[in-house]
Amino acid sequence: MSIPKIIIIMVTTTTAKSRHISFEKIPVEQYASPAAASLQAAYEIAQLIRDKQAKGERAVLGLATGSTPKRVYKELIRLHREEGLSFKNVTTFNLDEYFPMQPGAVQGYRHFMQENLFNHIDIDQANCHIPDGSIPTELVRSHGEQYETMIADAGGIDFQLLGIGRNGHIGFNEPGSHSSSVTRLITLDMATRMDAAAEFGGIANVPKKAITMGIGTIMKARKIILLAWGENKAAIVRQAVEGPVTEFVPASWLQAHGQVKFMMDDACAGELTRNKTPWLIDQVMWDRGMIKKAVTHLAVSLQKPILKLTNNDYNENGLSDLLVLYGQAYDINIEVFNWLQHTITGWPGGKPGADDTNRPERAMPVQKxxxxxxxxxxxxxxxxxxxxxxxxxxxxxxxxxxxxSGNIAVADDEAFRFIRFVTDFNQQFGISNKEADAIYKKAARFLQEKAKGEKDIEELRYVxxxxxxxxxxxxxxxxxxxxxxxxxxxxxxxxxxxxxxxxxxxxxxxxxxxxxxxxxxxxxxxxxxxxxxxxxxxxxxxxxxxxxxxxxxxxxxxxxxxxxxxxxxxxxxxxxxxxxxxxxxxxxxxxxxxxxxxxxxxxxxxxxxxxxxxxxxxxxxxxxxxxxxxxxxxxxxxxxxxxxxxxxx
CATH class of the missing domain: 3.40.50.10320 (LmbE-like)
Incomplete structure (x- = not known):
């Protein structure tokens, strides 16, 4: 169905022109991809380092771990190798570490930082500080105090890089963390532990505690950038950026910081008002896609069928501009209803011999x-x-x-059951294959000796x-x-x-x-x-x-x-x-x-x-x-x- 010309125009009414509302309480930069945002974050870190070098000063960086900042570190390594960026004047303080956690453990954040940054640049390892997850419990409090002192003695953090958890945590400051909290031992939220389960080979192996910089420590940083990627972070990012400041969304404390911004990709920014309901903020281009988005959002919000939406519904929910263009809700409702109806088909490969003008798939060829x-x-x-x-x-x-292959998603006991079935079956019927027997025996032996979180050997991955x-x-x-x-x-x-x-x-x-x-x-x-x-x-x-x-x-x-x-x-x-x-x-x-x-x-x-x-x-x-x-x-x-x-x- 062709779209009436009347709707493919920019709203230019005085009301629309004057509407520049912002729901965002933290500055947001939205990028097409995580890679693009990461390049910009790395550029800003590099610029800080160079500015400090020019002044003969040290740059103090607060660093994060996890998958989110990896592209940033990769770009910093490239800048060092290809453009001569030196880290000799850099001191770093990492946000957190699991507890207990040995320094050499592959799941630990010291190992993470070595593999993803420190081993590839010219930084003095003595200037790389990470909370110690191996100290006795009775020394954790004093260790936290010492960490705070080291940060202060370094002149404070110039630039703090953050990620955000699905529950809104920054560092390991879980919901309930106070704005004045400092480096301390904290009990991890179940959602945080479940997100880490893959790295540890199962939820049972994930530590229940961690040492983390506090909200108060983070807020003292002179500049903060928080990175967030993907749809699964969109809802919590909206709460942090547009919602009230609350201890139940720790990232919302950042609204009180004068030099903070969130950098995110399009998918993560999808729930922000600027993207979810942009007509509430400013003028929009009322094309078919935007009309469909606005009207379905209105119907869902009001829990009403599309054909029952009224002029008042449009006027009272920020969609009066559509009435200016169409004249009546009735006409808009019919159009959008038909668009939705035309998406439904029992013939995903196309219906043979049917008029496919309003069908989602072509009728021809009949067999696809x-x-x-x-x-x-x-x-x-x-x-x-x-x-x-x-x-x-x-x-x-x-x-x-x-x-x-999906091989890492098979539990060890499932693999062991399979190995036992094959070996018992072969033994029962006198079947022998030396090469296969060797593979199964090696895999079985590894399973019996496997340490928690240890990488599977090739034979086990094969099974x-x-x-x-x-x-x-x-x-x-x-x-x-x-x-x-x-x-x-x-x-x-x-x-x-x-x-x-x-x-x-x-x-x-x-x-x-x-x-x-x-x-x-x-x-x-x-x-x-x-x-x-x-x-x-x-x-x-x-x-x-x-x-x-x-x-x-x-x-x-x-x-x-x-x-x-x-x-x-x-x-x-x-x-x-x-x-x-x-x-x-x-x-x-x-x-x-x-x-x-x-x-x-x-x-x-x-x-x-x-x-x-x-x-x-x-x-x-x-x-x-x-x-x-x-x-x-x-x-x-x-x-x-x-x-x-x-x-x-």
């Missing part, structure tokens, strides 16, 4: 070649199992590509990979995909045996490109779930986008559409959805059965995250919530729905 990318060996069935099944049932040539491969094959058999259309890519970036992965490399791009070239798909499905707590989904998507970019000039790619699904942690906002595939109660049950094929991911999965529900429960409730939202807005009622966004590559 479909390439379904699954970052882990279960994302296909968890995230789009109903659509997956429907594409097969409706006669399309469906290929499934498992991008990674765990076989487990996940078998489960994926079982799922494909269940859905009706023949074995020759199942592709195990085992992208090299993933194969580190640790949560920390290698950067994407040319081999990853080449493997992805070659598979697309081989299949020449009409449809590609990929995970667009940027809230994935491990980051693997985002990396896998980057590999696909790069491969498709390189193939853009190929004739067959002009007929290839890319559809993005979300994972187990989140769903697309209603205004973003461009294809919604409804599921019947029977299809919901069949999807659950398909998820059950992945037995290693049931009953205490290794990377559970903060959500204690099993994957089938998450998928069921997320799909039901999407259907309920469509129903709330006045559309047809379904048991469940899977949602997709079409991506222009």
């Amino acid at each position: 070649r479909v390439l379904l990318f699954s970052p882990h060996p279960d994302d296909d069935i968890i995230s789009m199992g109903g659509t997956f099944q429907r594409l097969v049932d409706q006669g399309h040539e469906v290929h499934v590509a498992y991008q990674t 765990k990979g076989i487990i996940r491969r078998g489960e994926a094959l079982n799922t494909c058999r269940f859905t009706g995909v023949p074995e020759e259309r199942i592709h195990f890519m085992n992208l090299p970036f993933y194969e580190t045996g640790q949560v920390e992965k290698k950067p994407l490399g040319e081999e990853d791009y080449l493997l992805t490109k070659q598979l697309i070239e081989k299949i020449k798909p009409h449809q590609v499905y990929a995970a667009g779930d940027l809230a994935d707590p491990h980051g693997t989904h985002k990396v896998c998507l980057d590999a696909i986008l790069e491969a498709m970019k390189r193939l853009r000039s190929e004739t067959y790619m002009k007929d290839c559409w890319l559809w993005l699904y979300k994972g187990a942690w989140a769903e697309w906002d209603i205004h973003q959805i461009e294809m919604a595939v409804p599921l019947s109660p029977d299809q919901v049950l069949k999807k659950r059965t398909g998820i059950f094929k992945h037995q290693s991911q049931k009953d205490g999965v290794v990377f559970q995250g903060s959500d204690s529900r099993e994957f089938w429960q998450r998928a069921k409730e997320r799909n039901k919530a999407t259907a309920d939202l469509y129903n709330l807005l006045g559309l047809a009622e379904y048991a469940a729905m899977e949602a997709f966004v079409k991506w222009e590559y």
